[in-house]
Amino acid sequence: MNLRRLWAIMQKEVRQMRRDRITLAMILVMPIVQLVLFGYAINLNLRGLDAAIADQAQTSGSRALVMDMLATDVIRPVATAHTPEEVVDLIRRGRINVGVVIPPDFEARRQDGRPVAQVLVDGSDATVAGAAAQLAQTPVDSRLPDARAPYTSTPPVPRIVVTSFYNPERRSAINIVPGLIGVILTMTMVLFTAIAIVRERERGNMELLIAMPLTSSELMLGKVVPYVLIGLVQTTVILALGRWLFDVPIRGSLLDVYLAALLLIASNLTLGLLISSGARSQFQAMQMTFFVFLPSILLSGFMFPFSGMPTVARWIAELLPLTHFLRLIRGIMLRNAGLFDLWGDALALVVFTAVMMTAAILRFRKRLD
Amino acid sequence: MSDAPAIHVRGLTKRFGQLLAVDHVDLDVPRGRVYGFLGPNGSGKSTTIRMLCGLLTPTGGDIEVLGLRVPQQAEDLRRRIGYMTQSFSLFTDLTVGENLEFIAEILGVPRDRKRARIGELLERYHLADRRDQLAGTMSGGQKQRLALACAVMHEPELLFLDEPTSAVDPESRRDFWEALFELTDAGTTLLVSTHLMDEAERCHRLAILDRGRLVADGTPDALTGALEGRTWLVESDSPRRAQHALVGAPGVLGIAQVGHALRLLADEGQGDGFGGRVEHRLREAGLSVRLRSTSPSLEDVFVAATRSAERERAA
Numbered sequence: 001m002n003l004r005r006l007w008a009i010m011q012k013e014v015r016q017m018r019r020d021r022i023t024l025a026m027i028l029v030m031p032i033v034q035l036v037l038f039g040y041a042i043n044l045n046l047r048g049l050d051a052a053i054a055d056q057a058q059t060s061g062s063r064a065l066v067m068d069m070l071a072t073d074v075i076r077p078v079a080t081a082h083t084p085e086e087v088v089d090l091i092r093r094g095r096i097n098v099g100v101v102i103p104p105d106f107e108a109r110r111q112d113g114r115p116v117a118q119v120l121v122d123g124s125d126a127t128v129a130g131a132a133a134q135l136a137q138t139p140v141d142s143r144l145p146d147a148r149a150p151y152t153s154t155p156p157v158p159r160i161v162v163t164s165f166y167n168p169e170r171r172s173a174i175n176i177v178p179g180l181i182g183v184i185l186t187m188t189m190v191l192f193t194a195i196a197i198v199r200e201r202e203r204g205n206m207e208l209l210i211a212m213p214l215t216s217s218e219l220m221l222g223k224v225v226p227y228v229l230i231g232l233v234q235t236t237v238i239l240a241l242g243r244w245l246f247d248v249p250i251r252g253s254l255l256d257v258y259l260a261a262l263l264l265i266a267s268n269l270t271l272g273l274l275i276s277s278g279a280r281s282q283f284q285a286m287q288m289t290f291f292v293f294l295p296s297i298l299l300s301g302f303m304f305p306f307s308g309m310p311t312v313a314r315w316i317a318e319l320l321p322l323t324h325f326l327r328l329i330r331g332i333m334l335r336n337a338g339l340f341d342l343w344g345d346a347l348a349l350v351v352f353t354a355v356m357m358t359a360a361i362l363r364f365r366k367r368l369d
Numbered sequence: 370m371s372d373a374p375a376i377h378v379r380g381l382t383k384r385f386g387q388l389l390a391v392d393h394v395d396l397d398v399p400r401g402r403v404y405g406f407l408g409p410n411g412s413g414k415s416t417t418i419r420m421l422c423g424l425l426t427p428t429g430g431d432i433e434v435l436g437l438r439v440p441q442q443a444e445d446l447r448r449r450i451g452y453m454t455q456s457f458s459l460f461t462d463l464t465v466g467e468n469l470e471f472i473a474e475i476l477g478v479p480r481d482r483k484r485a486r487i488g489e490l491l492e493r494y495h496l497a498d499r500r501d502q503l504a505g506t507m508s509g510g511q512k513q514r515l516a517l518a519c520a521v522m523h524e525p526e527l528l529f530l531d532e533p534t535s536a537v538d539p540e541s542r543r544d545f546w547e548a549l550f551e552l553t554d555a556g557t558t559l560l561v562s563t564h565l566m567d568e569a570e571r572c573h574r575l576a577i578l579d580r581g582r583l584v585a586d587g588t589p590d591a592l593t594g595a596l597e598g599r600t601w602l603v604e605s606d607s608p609r610r611a612q613h614a615l616v617g618a619p620g621v622l623g624i625a626q627v628g629h630a631l632r633l634l635a636d637e638g639q640g641d642g643f644g645g646r647v648e649h650r651l652r653e654a655g656l657s658v659r660l661r662s663t664s665p666s667l668e669d670v671f672v673a674a675t676r677s678a679e680r681e682r683a684a
Binding site: 004005007011019206207 | 422424444447448452454457458459460461462463467472474475476477503
C-alpha cells in the first residue's frame, strides 16, 4: 500500500466527481426529496378512514367510547348503521373501511370484563388493518376507574393494550427519519461504488489503470474513501432537516450517530465494490444494486415490523447492513442508547465490511481476461 | 546486457474459447529500434501486445521482456515499460494537466522532478497551451500526443503502441512519427502495431501477422527485396475486364486495381516468362494492354505472405 498512489486515486475521484454536476446535485437533493416524501406523504398511521358505527347499546358509556374513538381521528363516520349486518354489508360494498359495533349488552359486558365492542375491518388493505388495531387500543377501562384499582380483589381485565413508549403521539416521522438515514445511505453509497469500477471499464480507463504499477487495494480504497465524506454530508442533511421539519429528537450522543452512520457507509461502499467487480456494465451494476436495495427496504424493519416476519425473512434480514443500522440508529436517537449497548449490531456491520472488502479485492484481477 | 533483445518470445499462444487469437508466435525485438506489427484487424496484434505487457495471461509459450518473465514478473515490468492503448484511455473529464499529474503520481515520479517533467512533456508534445483543457474536448491528434506524453512520463526503456495513429489525420501522423523517432534516438525500444502500410514502412523491422500467425518478418527492405521481379503493372483501357480475365490464371497470386492499372503479384518461381504469359492471356480475351515490371511494396509483401500461408493451410 503506497500512500502517494492512494492519494492520487482519491484526488482523481474527487476531481471527476466535482465535474459531474448532476451527480453532485443528486447527492444533496436526493436526501431532501426522500425525507419530505417519507415524512409527509407516506404516513404509516392512517387517519380519516371511512367508517360506520352501530351503537346498539346507546348508553352514556357506549356513547363516550364512540366519542373517544372519533377523537383519535383514525375514523371518520360517513354512513349510518344500526345492526352488525348493515355494517358488514357496507364494508362489502366498499362504502367504508372500518365498522364499529357496540352490542346491546355493552354495560353488562363491561362489568364482566368481556369484549365490549367489535371493530370490523376491511382486511384487504393491510395498512387499514394496522390502523384499526390502533383504534382497538381506545381505552375502555378508564371509564371504570375501580377496575384497575390495586386494592380490588378482582384482577384487572386482560386486554391487549400496545403502548408506545418512545413515540407516544405515534407520529411516523420519528420512526422514519432515523431509518431514512440508513435507506438513503444504502441507495446512494452502494450505487456510487457499484458504478465506480464498471465505469472505468466502460470508458476504457481500466486498461490504462491495470497497466500501471497500482495494487488492487490501492485502487479499491482510493475509490471508496471520497464517498465516505459524501455519506457523512448526506447524514448531516437528513439529521438537520429531520430536526427542523419533523422535530425528530437526537436523544443519544451525536458522535454515536455519526459512528453508526460510518459503519453503514463502510458496509455499503464495500458491497458496492463487490458488485462493481462482478458487473460488466453500468446497467448491470444498477440492477444488482436494486436487487440488494429492495430487500433492504422491505425486510430491514424500515417499513414493516421485523417481529411479524417469517423466520427465513428474518435470516435474510440479518444479512443486510440496513437491518443492523436501523437497530443502532433507533436505539441511539430515540432511546438514548450508546453504541456499546448495541455492540452486537455494530460488530455485525464491521464484519460485513471486512468480508465485502476482502471479497472485492480478491475478485478484482489485474488482468483483462 | 544491451545486446540481449528487448523482447524474446517463443511459442506464444492465446486461445479465447474456440478462437485461436495468437498461434505459436516466435519473436525477437532488438533494442533501440522501432519494431512494427503489421496485420489486418483481428490478426492478433493487440492480443500479443497485451500479453507482452502482462495484461492478458497467455494460453501457452514463454515471454521474456527486458529480461523479466511475463506474466510472473509483470508488476516489476510495469515500472519500466510504457503502454499506449489503442483507444484513448485517459480521463476525458480531467484536464490535460490533471491527467499528466495523475500519471506522474501513480508512476512515482519524484516530487522535485514532477513539475519540471510535466512542463517538459507539455512543451515537447505541443500541449502547453492546452494544459487546462478537458482531455475529452481535444482533437484526435492532440489526444494522441497526450497519451504519448503519459506513456513516456517515467522514461520507459520499452514503449508499446497499439495502433497509435488510427484515429489521426495524415499530418498529425507525420508529427507523431517524428516524436517516436526522437524516442529511439534516446535509446527507447518501440513496438508499434499498425494496419497502415505507410506506417509500417517507417519501422526498422517488421513482423507480419495474419490470423494469429507470424507469416513474415525482417526489415522492410529485405521483405520487399525478396519479391523483386514478381510485381507487375498492367495498363489497360478497361482494367475491370482485364482483372476478370486474370482471375484464376495460373501463377497469379494477387491482383489489385490501382487507378487505370492493375497491380499483379506473381507466384514464386514464375520467372521472367510471367509477363509474356499474362500478356498473351489478355490478348486472347480481346484486350489491348501494356505490361511492365514494377518495384514491390509492403502491400505485396503482405499479400504474398498471407496467400502462401493460406495455401499451406489448405494443403
